[in-house]
Amino acid sequence: MRLEISGLTAGYGRQQVLRGISLTVAPGEVLAILGANGSGKSTLLRAAAGQLPYQGTLRWSGPTNAIGYLPQDNAARVALTAFEVVLLGRLRSLTLRVAPSDLQAAEGAMAELGIAALAQRHLGELSGGQRQLVFLAQVLAGSPRALLLDEPTSALDIAHQLQVLSLLSAATARRGLTTIAVLHDLNAAARFAGRLALLHEGRVLATGTPDEVLTPALLRTAYGVEAAIQPGPDGHPVVLPLRATTQHDDVGHVGFL
Amino acid sequence: MSATAWRGGNRRRAVVTAAALLALLASFAADLATGPALLPLADVLAVLGGVSEDRMLNAIVLQLRLPIAVMAALVGAALGLSGAVMQTILNNPLASSYTLGISAAAGFGAALAILAGAALPVPEQYAIPVAAFVFAGLACAMVAGVGRLRGATPELLVLAGIACLFLFQSLLSLLQFLASPEALQQIVFWLFGSLMRASLGKAAIVAAVLAAMLPLLMRDAWRLTALRLGDERAAALGVRVGPLRLRCFAAVSLLTGVAVAFVGTIGFVGLVAPHIARMLVGEDQRHLLPASAVFGALLLSVASVASKVILPGTVFPIGIITALVGVPFFAWLVLAAGPRTGWR
Numbered sequence: 001m002r003l004e005i006s007g008l009t010a011g012y013g014r015q016q017v018l019r020g021i022s023l024t025v026a027p028g029e030v031l032a033i034l035g036a037n038g039s040g041k042s043t044l045l046r047a048a049a050g051q052l053p054y055q056g057t058l059r060w061s062g063p064t065n066a067i068g069y070l071p072q073d074n075a076a077r078v079a080l081t082a083f084e085v086v087l088l089g090r091l092r093s094l095t096l097r098v099a100p101s102d103l104q105a106a107e108g109a110m111a112e113l114g115i116a117a118l119a120q121r122h123l124g125e126l127s128g129g130q131r132q133l134v135f136l137a138q139v140l141a142g143s144p145r146a147l148l149l150d151e152p153t154s155a156l157d158i159a160h161q162l163q164v165l166s167l168l169s170a171a172t173a174r175r176g177l178t179t180i181a182v183l184h185d186l187n188a189a190a191r192f193a194g195r196l197a198l199l200h201e202g203r204v205l206a207t208g209t210p211d212e213v214l215t216p217a218l219l220r221t222a223y224g225v226e227a228a229i230q231p232g233p234d235g236h237p238v239v240l241p242l243r244a245t246t247q248h249d250d251v252g253h254v255g256f257l
Numbered sequence: 258m259s260a261t262a263w264r265g266g267n268r269r270r271a272v273v274t275a276a277a278l279l280a281l282l283a284s285f286a287a288d289l290a291t292g293p294a295l296l297p298l299a300d301v302l303a304v305l306g307g308v309s310e311d312r313m314l315n316a317i318v319l320q321l322r323l324p325i326a327v328m329a330a331l332v333g334a335a336l337g338l339s340g341a342v343m344q345t346i347l348n349n350p351l352a353s354s355y356t357l358g359i360s361a362a363a364g365f366g367a368a369l370a371i372l373a374g375a376a377l378p379v380p381e382q383y384a385i386p387v388a389a390f391v392f393a394g395l396a397c398a399m400v401a402g403v404g405r406l407r408g409a410t411p412e413l414l415v416l417a418g419i420a421c422l423f424l425f426q427s428l429l430s431l432l433q434f435l436a437s438p439e440a441l442q443q444i445v446f447w448l449f450g451s452l453m454r455a456s457l458g459k460a461a462i463v464a465a466v467l468a469a470m471l472p473l474l475m476r477d478a479w480r481l482t483a484l485r486l487g488d489e490r491a492a493a494l495g496v497r498v499g500p501l502r503l504r505c506f507a508a509v510s511l512l513t514g515v516a517v518a519f520v521g522t523i524g525f526v527g528l529v530a531p532h533i534a535r536m537l538v539g540e541d542q543r544h545l546l547p548a549s550a551v552f553g554a555l556l557l558s559v560a561s562v563a564s565k566v567i568l569p570g571t572v573f574p575i576g577i578i579t580a581l582v583g584v585p586f587f588a589w590l591v592l593a594a595g596p597r598t599g600w601r
Contacts, residue, residue: 013408049493051489078486083262084541087263088482088483089494091495103263106260107260116259119263120266
């Protein structure tokens with residue numbers, strides 16, 4: 001499914017967060033959304049998932065119920081097993097007597113992420129990273145045609161980060177998914193996303209390949225950080241943050257920092 | 258593999274609910290067998306078997322005890338079911354018809370009807386439950402009205418319910434202050450919650466509402482389960498959260514409305530039966546909703562038996578007994594079940 005966004009503005013109450021976003025994402029493409037805290041990344045994903053009212057144009061070329069959206073918060077403490085949580089990814093087809101196809105989809109998604117062993121554990125007993133994998137499996141179990149993932153690897157160790165991002169990028173190519181992921185790890189984004197969109201104060205500061213977006217000048221504007229960019233062993237750019245050029249309002253006044 | 262284990266878990270949950278149903282049957286039989294008349298068990302069985310020709314005996318068992326036993330089970334089921342749904346849609350373990358002011362509103366309605374007494378065009382025995390039902394509905398509408406406000410969160414709904422509780426408690430206190438000693442006594446007795454006002458006709462109304470609402474709520478069972486993951490996740494999975502919350506709230510209003518209208522204020526059951534069910538069958542609402550109804554019925558039925566046997570010859574108002582019976586059982590379960598309650 002193709003996503004076309006133009007002149008998108010959205011926010012919460014009177015606070016406007018997105019101020020005229022224009023973007024296009026094609027099937028088979030992984031787009032990583034980057035930007036400082038509060039730049040509008042999650043709000044953009046929420047609007048694209050149809051969870052937030054907006055102004056402007058936001059058009060999916062397919063049915064919106066084929067979108068798999070993974071919100072950022074995964075702190076739910078409920079007496080449900082991991083398998084039940086994953087099964088909920090099939091909510092649109094679930095009936096009181098669960099069909100074998102729904103059970104297979106849930107099993108398949110858990111196996112794909114290597115978490116089949118967690119199936120009968122209660123969600124509240126799992127670590128943050130394990131819960132993140134469970135919710136990712138929930139999204140995959142729904143057989144989505146588009147993926148909107150808000151920091152899908154923030155709680156994962158490096159091995160699981162590699163595994164999840166490789167899997168997402170392979171699945172995107174293989175199934176022709178449209179994948180948009182908010183990522184804080186610039187190097188992971190450079191490695192796994194074909195295209196990056198760098199947000200700054202609710203606007204798109206730059207879009208393009210990792211080489212085009214990850215430049216010292218753009219990173220200085222977006223994050224207020226001096227960074228060195230070097231080519232990595234696999235050819236992707238590697239970002240090395242050197243020092244902050246500006247104090248961020250949200251942490252600058254805290255004395256012990 | 259995971260699916261097989263999950264199916265096994267489902268079977269275990271069904272067994273737990275079936276066992277609770279059996280316990281309910283036993284408690285129901287005990288409810289019929291006990292009472293101030295101290296009838297021998299053989300006589301009660303003879304009446305139930307239709308072989309007794311003693312008119313007095315038939316009247317005691319069929320006209321006095323049977324309605325009470327049936328009403329205890331049905332009202333308990335209605336309160337248990339509505340409590341489970343309220344706790345889910347409001348995402349709050351303390352939600353129940355009692356804590357959200359619905360019972361207080363019903364009490365105010367009943368008190369109003371008692372005070373109006375002879376001035377009303379309908380007999381008091383009908384006026385009191387109707388007034389209680391109307392005010393219970395009003396309280397629900399007030400809370401649901403707040404829920405329709407833009408950006409209303411489950412927390413705001415709970416706050417609205419608590420505001421309702423204090424509002425109707427104050428109004429009730431005002432009526433009690435103004436009431437004559439006779440009317441005051443009647444109001445206080447109504448507020449105790451009692452099954453002595455039960456009749457098979459009233460029980461049929463509660464049964465009809467229960468039979469209509471349970472399948473409706475079960476149709477939303479998976480969506481309610483998804484709601485336990487939070488509004489945003491549920492919406493991401495395709496749940497239209499606002500309409501779901503509203504229609505479930507309407508179903509719950511009907512259930513609690515008829516329950517409190519006929520038997521008065523009974524706390525604890527609606528709050529605790531869902532917790533007991535949740536600890537034993539988890540939060541898959543396909544299991545939780547029926548199990549909450551069964552455990553609610555069981556709690557109130559056991560309380561009904563206890564209200565008659567604590568002091569032979571005396572029947573205590575059931576509202577006084579429910580917590581006395583339920584708290585020790587609940588405490589044992591909390592200690593035994595550990596961290597799987599879902600709210601910690």
